Amino acid sequence: MTNEQLVSKVWNxxxxxxxxxxxxxxxxxxxxxxxxxxxDQERKDFLGEVSAVPKKWSWAALxxxxxxxxxxQYRRMxxxxxxxxxxxxxxxxxxxxxxxxPAKLKRVVxxxxxxxxxxxxxxxxxxxxxxxxxxxxxxEVKSGAGQYFTPRPVIETIVKCVDPQADETVCDPACGTGGxxxxxxxxxxxxxxxxxxxKKLRHTAFTGFDIVDEVVRLxxxxxxxxxxxxxxxxxxxxxxxxxxxxxxxxxxxTNPPFxxxxxxxVVGEDGSVTTERESYEREDFKFTTSNKQFNFLQHIxxxxxxxxRAGVVLPDNVLFEAGRAGEGIRKRLLEGFNxxxxxxxxxxxxxxxxxKANVLFFDKRPASRxxxxxxxxxxxxxxNIHKTLKTKRLTSGDFxxxxxxxxxxxxxxxxxxxxxxxxxxxxxxxxxxxxLKDDSLxxxxxxxxxxxxxxxxxxxxxxxxxxxxxxxxxxxxxEG
Numbered sequence: 001m002t003n004e005q006l007v008s009k010v011w012n013x014x015x016x017x018x019x020x021x022x023x024x025x026x027x028x029x030x031x032x033x034x035x036x037x038x039x040d041q042e043r044k045d046f047l048g049e050v051s052a053v054p055k056k057w058s059w060a061a062l063x064x065x066x067x068x069x070x071x072x073q074y075r076r077m078x079x080x081x082x083x084x085x086x087x088x089x090x091x092x093x094x095x096x097x098x099x100x101x102p103a104k105l106k107r108v109v110x111x112x113x114x115x116x117x118x119x120x121x122x123x124x125x126x127x128x129x130x131x132x133x134x135x136x137x138x139x140e141v142k143s144g145a146g147q148y149f150t151p152r153p154v155i156e157t158i159v160k161c162v163d164p165q166a167d168e169t170v171c172d173p174a175c176g177t178g179g180x181x182x183x184x185x186x187x188x189x190x191x192x193x194x195x196x197x198x199k200k201l202r203h204t205a206f207t208g209f210d211i212v213d214e215v216v217r218l219x220x221x222x223x224x225x226x227x228x229x230x231x232x233x234x235x236x237x238x239x240x241x242x243x244x245x246x247x248x249x250x251x252x253x254t255n256p257p258f259x260x261x262x263x264x265x266v267v268g269e270d271g272s273v274t275t276e277r278e279s280y281e282r283e284d285f286k287f288t289t290s291n292k293q294f295n296f297l298q299h300i301x302x303x304x305x306x307x308x309r310a311g312v313v314l315p316d317n318v319l320f321e322a323g324r325a326g327e328g329i330r331k332r333l334l335e336g337f338n339x340x341x342x343x344x345x346x347x348x349x350x351x352x353x354x355x356k357a358n359v360l361f362f363d364k365r366p367a368s369r370x371x372x373x374x375x376x377x378x379x380x381x382x383x384n385i386h387k388t389l390k391t392k393r394l395t396s397g398d399f400x401x402x403x404x405x406x407x408x409x410x411x412x413x414x415x416x417x418x419x420x421x422x423x424x425x426x427x428x429x430x431x432x433x434x435x436l437k438d439d440s441l442x443x444x445x446x447x448x449x450x451x452x453x454x455x456x457x458x459x460x461x462x463x464x465x466x467x468x469x470x471x472x473x474x475x476x477x478x479e480g
Contacts, residue, residue, distance in 0.1 A: 017104060024137050026098035027108075029214060031133065032221045033078065034112045036091055037062065039225075042117050052088050052231065057081055063113055070109070071102045090220045090233035094213050130225050134177050134218060150179050150255045150313065151349050157399040158253060158311035158359055159183045161341075161406050166191040166201055168250035173240035173299060175208030178219040180253040181234070182226055202228050207249065208235035241280050241295050248305040255313035256296035258352055286332060289325035293318050297329060297360075301337065304364040313345075316356040320432040330429045334373040334420060338363040342378045342431070343402060348387040349394045356382070361406075371420050376431075379405055379415045383436040 014027045041059035043049045051058065057077040065073050074097055081092035099105040112118075135149065159180070164170050166188045172180045188201060206228060210216045216237045223229050279290045284302045289295065293314050300310055319330075319342075333339045341361040350357070365372055379402050387394050405415040416435060423431065 017099075017108075022098060022104065025214070028133055028137050029095075029217065030097075030099050030108060031112070032091065032217060033095060034059075034109060035118065035130075036221060036224070037077075038112050039118050046117065052086070053081065063109060066106060067102045071097065071100060071105055074099075074105060086231055087220060087224060087229055087233040090235065090237075091217050091224075093217065093237060095217075130222055134222070149176065149351060151394050152179065152183075153394045153396040153399060154255075154313065154345065154349070154359070155179045155183045155253075156396050157343075157403060158313075158361075159187050160403055161361060162251060162253060162309050162311040164188055164251040164253075164309075166197055169205055169207070169305075170251045170253060171207045171209075171247075171249035171303060172254045173209050173252070173303065174254050174256045174296065175210050175219050175235055176215055176255070178208060178222045178235065180255070181206045181208055181219075181223065181228070184251070184253060185226065185228055202230070203232065203234075206234045207247070209238045209240040210235065211237070211239045213237050241292075241299055244282060244284050244299075244302050247303065248308070249303055250305050250308050252300050252304055252308065252310040252312070254296070254300070256293055258315060258350075258355060287325040287328050291317075291321070291325065294321075294325055294329050297333070301332070301364070306364055306366055308364045310360070310362055310364075312360045312362075313357055314360055316358065316432060318360075319358065320428075320430045322428045327429050330431060333360075333362060334376075334423060334429075335371050337372050338365055339373045339376055341406060342376060342433070344378065344380045344382040344434070346382050346385040346387045346394070348389070348392070351389070373420050373423075375420065376418050376423060377405075377409065377415060378418065378433050380434055380436055381414065383434060384439050 014022075014024055017027055018024060037053065037059040040051055040053050044051045053059075055061065057080050062070070062073055062077060078092060078095040078097055081088055082095050083089065084092065097105070099108060164184050164187060168188075170181065170184045170188075172178075175181060185201070185206065188205070189198065192198060192201075206223070208216075208219060210219065216235055219235045220229070220233050223234055228234060279288050280295050281288060282298075285295070285298045287294070287298070297312065297314065297318065300312060304310055318326075320326075339360065339362040341359075343359040343361075345357050345359065347356055362373075381399070381402060386392060401412075401414070405412060409417075411417055414436070416433075418433065423429070
């Protein structure tokens with residue numbers, strides 16, 4: 001059975017359960033719990049390793065049950081393992097049984113049991129199967145899962161350009177399901193054959209944070225299936241923006257969540273939930289703002305080690321938003337860091353519609369009175385580029401020219417150099433830079449397909465609204 005066939009078989013169960021009231025996300029969670037238990041049992045049985053799970057809550061103690069006894073054992077097991085330390089505690093943190101119908105639970109348990117032994121599959125195969133489920137979930141559920149799923153070609157391109165080395169540390173402060181951390185690991189593990197260095201790479205090189213328990217669980221399992229973080233968990237549930245914990249990293253790779261405002265939920269005594277606006281008050285943040293992307297950018301500036309490197313996906317508003325915070329943070333990025341490359345990403349590549357985003361590449365250098373950014377190179381891979389999630393999907397090959405330009409630093413039609421002096425002269429330090437002519441504005445024959453055109457209309461309206469909001473905030477003196 002091929003990887004894709006196995007993914008399809010596992011996914012077909014999701015459709016059956018969906019019709020019976022079980023969401024895709026809940027199904028993936030339950031698969032995560034059960035697959036971890038099954039593999040832990042196999043590592044003990046076939047490899048003689050010490051189990052990370054107490055015998056009372058092991059796969060062997062679960063799989064032989066039926067009916068109400070199965071549901072009771074499963075529920076108690078989730079509760080107990082959620083209190084454990086390390087990787088086990090991370091995966092089962094706040095775990096709940098969403099398969100309370102014993103028949104449905106038995107069906108999924110049997111699926112996991114019969115498709116084994118999972119431990120016999122290559123690490124990459126297990127990882128591909130699990131990532132296949134995550135990607136399908138992101139594409140099936142337009143709201144929710146898609147918000148933390150970055151297209152793999154974008155991730156791979158950023159990793160190739162930033163080029164993390166085997167002896168470096170890597171952090172993603174908004175790790176989602178772990179795409180950046182996994183791509184970095186794949187890039188780094190072939191750089192050495194030294195067993196000690198490889199062990200260190202698997203167990204101490206990577207750090208991830210995410211504010212959502214369910215996402216951290218998926219990330220921890222994804223990394224575990226790829227052989228990263230056995231025993232201890234490289235990812236943790238935390239609001240990365242809440243404070244500077246003092247840790248510094250050689251490389252930061254991330255795509256902070258889309259959305260304008262930083263916020264948190266408050267649960268009242270009656271169970272009602274309200275969402276409050278929040279601005280982070282931190283000494284290392286030079287500017288106070290409720291703009292989530294600006295806060296992540298300031299956080300990355302802090303956690304980068306001196307001589308560290310970053311590749312960060314951020315929406316267009318970071319480049320043009322006016323006001324003291326927007327202009328001030330861009331100035332700090334140019335003058336206090338070496339902001340050397342900007343990649344304008346095409347539209348139509350995200351599960352969340354209406355998104356225009358870019359990749360910012362910058363380095364942290366020792367403190368100096370001199371301006372750090374001497375020149376910014378901009379690659380426009382948006383103008384006259386039309387992508388969709390179905391008919392014109394983004395591929396890794398689409399970025400071959402950008403990667404070549406990134407390394408050679410020679411101007412082309414799509415790759416231009418701008419000096420610091422030129423940037424400093426721009427009104428409000430607006431870095432939303434483009435120069436190519438949009439052919440669709442003059443030639444009706446060059447218009448994209450109707451579905452692409454509709455998506456672009458939505459995206460342009462979103463962009464225009466954001467520009468209006470930015471002007472409104474500036475006029476009213478609202479820095480948020």
